[in-house]
Amino acid sequence: MTLDPIVITLIEAVVKTIVVIVALLTAFAYLTLVERYVIAKIQSRIGPNRVGAIGGIALLQPIADAIKMIFKEDFWPSQADKIIYTIAPGIAVGTALLAWAVMPLHPSTEIFGYRVDFFIADVNIGVLYLLAIGSLGVYGIVLGGWGSNNKYSMLGALRSTAQMISYEVSLGLALVGVLMISGSLSLVTIVEKQSFIWNVVWQPLGFIIYFIAAVAEVNRLPFDLPEAETELVAGYQTEYSSLKFALFYMAEYINMITVSAIAATMFLGGYQGPFGILPGVHWLVLKIMFFIFVMMWMRGTLPRFRYDQLMRFGWQVLLPLALANIFITALVMLVVGA
Amino acid sequence: MPVDYLPILVMIAIVTAFAVIALTLSAMTGPRRPNPTKLSPYESGMPPFGSARRRFSIKYYLTAVLFILFDIEIIFFYPWAVLFRDLGWFGLSAMGTFMLVLLIGYVYVWRKGGFEWD
Numbered sequence: 001m002t003l004d005p006i007v008i009t010l011i012e013a014v015v016k017t018i019v020v021i022v023a024l025l026t027a028f029a030y031l032t033l034v035e036r037y038v039i040a041k042i043q044s045r046i047g048p049n050r051v052g053a054i055g056g057i058a059l060l061q062p063i064a065d066a067i068k069m070i071f072k073e074d075f076w077p078s079q080a081d082k083i084i085y086t087i088a089p090g091i092a093v094g095t096a097l098l099a100w101a102v103m104p105l106h107p108s109t110e111i112f113g114y115r116v117d118f119f120i121a122d123v124n125i126g127v128l129y130l131l132a133i134g135s136l137g138v139y140g141i142v143l144g145g146w147g148s149n150n151k152y153s154m155l156g157a158l159r160s161t162a163q164m165i166s167y168e169v170s171l172g173l174a175l176v177g178v179l180m181i182s183g184s185l186s187l188v189t190i191v192e193k194q195s196f197i198w199n200v201v202w203q204p205l206g207f208i209i210y211f212i213a214a215v216a217e218v219n220r221l222p223f224d225l226p227e228a229e230t231e232l233v234a235g236y237q238t239e240y241s242s243l244k245f246a247l248f249y250m251a252e253y254i255n256m257i258t259v260s261a262i263a264a265t266m267f268l269g270g271y272q273g274p275f276g277i278l279p280g281v282h283w284l285v286l287k288i289m290f291f292i293f294v295m296m297w298m299r300g301t302l303p304r305f306r307y308d309q310l311m312r313f314g315w316q317v318l319l320p321l322a323l324a325n326i327f328i329t330a331l332v333m334l335v336v337g338a
Numbered sequence: 339m340p341v342d343y344l345p346i347l348v349m350i351a352i353v354t355a356f357a358v359i360a361l362t363l364s365a366m367t368g369p370r371r372p373n374p375t376k377l378s379p380y381e382s383g384m385p386p387f388g389s390a391r392r393r394f395s396i397k398y399y400l401t402a403v404l405f406i407l408f409d410i411e412i413i414f415f416y417p418w419a420v421l422f423r424d425l426g427w428f429g430l431s432a433m434g435t436f437m438l439v440l441l442i443g444y445v446y447v448w449r450k451g452g453f454e455w456d
Contacts, residue, residue: 012345013344016345017345017352074364076377079378079389089361093360094353094356097356121342127416148379149379161398162397169412172412172415173415176419180423244364247360308456311453315404319444326415330429334430
């Protein structure tokens with residue numbers, strides 16, 4: 001029995017997509033627990049230690065949270081734009097998940113004489129796709145804030161949008177240096193070319209700019225102005241409850257995982273180990289966990305930026321640095337003749 | 339190859355289905371006990387006044403325009419970066435000229451106080 005190659009591709013895509021989505025949702029659920037625990041330890045508190053505790057860590061807490069979220073009342077504020085208000089969380093979580101379509105997770109291997117690729121799609125415009133999907137993520141937030149028809153939501157959404165689009169510029173420019181070295185937009189090729197030396201060695205400035213811009217992009221401290229509790233209650237999420245709130249939360253954490261994965265893939269060799277040691281998905285997971293831990297650490301340590309400082313930093317510091325990085329890279333490449 | 343994009347379409351379909359299921363589930367489970375106070379916009383316990391859709395700062399508009407400008411510039415950078423090894427000094431001078439033109443506008447916005455929020 002032989003199947004049409006298109007049918008095989010389709011079946012493969014369905015299986016991989018479901019595996020990736022389930023893995024991301026599990027990672028999201030447990031990240032909420034890890035974050036609460038890490039922040040508690042940084043602040044000398046105990047942290048979650050009740051639901052299904054093993055060794056003082058509440059391992060079943062995410063499941064309890066999920067059940068609670070599902071059975072909470074879901075309401076539509078009377079002045080809200082019902083359709084926009086409802087689809088906004090869906091857009092937020094959908095775009096967060098879609099970025100994983102081009103992420104290479106593991107080197108291609110032969111299983112039972114059949115070649116398996118550990119990515120959903122290897123398109124020759126991978127990096128461009130990531131940026132495009134990342135830009136769409138803004139829609140979830142701005143529509144959520146607009147649809148709620150609440151002053152806090154509106155202000156939070158406006159701030160968030162201005163912040164995300166400002167830092168997206170630096171984010172995109174920071175990646176250009178990597179593209180010049182790799183000569184490709186396909187993430188699989190970029191990872192393969194880092195089998196011996198990671199790009200971070202050639203692009204330290206680009207790496208730092210990317211990481212700062214990425215933290216701002218996912219609205220984490222010290223850039224969490226959209227949700228500045230003391231001023232805006234909860235920003236664009238103020239009017240949301242039940243699973244709709246959970247979807248926004250999910251989008252935020254999955255975006256954290258995504259920007260960490262992009263940082264690992266573009267600068268730290270993705271699934272490649274240092275000097276080509278045992279390439280595999282475990283390296284990628286380790287690198288992602290490292291970045292997420294740094295983000296949690298920053299949340300536990302740093303105070304929040306003021307809004308004018310935030311915008312000035314994005315446009316007057318990060319953007320010129322990112323442009324300078326491109327031209328320095330270009331000059332070095334031409335002079336050394338790489 | 340167009341067939342490379344097929345898995346992405348599959349993923350879009352599955353992710354859309356996931357979002358729809360989650361939103362429907364959220365509407366079906368849980369109690370439904372609305373009352374006027376619960377459904378009014380949250381304003382820290384004060385009676386809400388007016389609509390939230392009022393005029394907002396022109397700075398947001400300016401930021402959006404600047405973003406479009408620089409985002410398009412990034413799109414120009416990407417193919418240039420991929421082919422940079424082949425383009426060599428010619429590529430660098432061409433992009434340098436393009437950047438120079440753009441930087442004039444950037445410096446103008448800076449001097450006009452376009453990045454100042456107060």
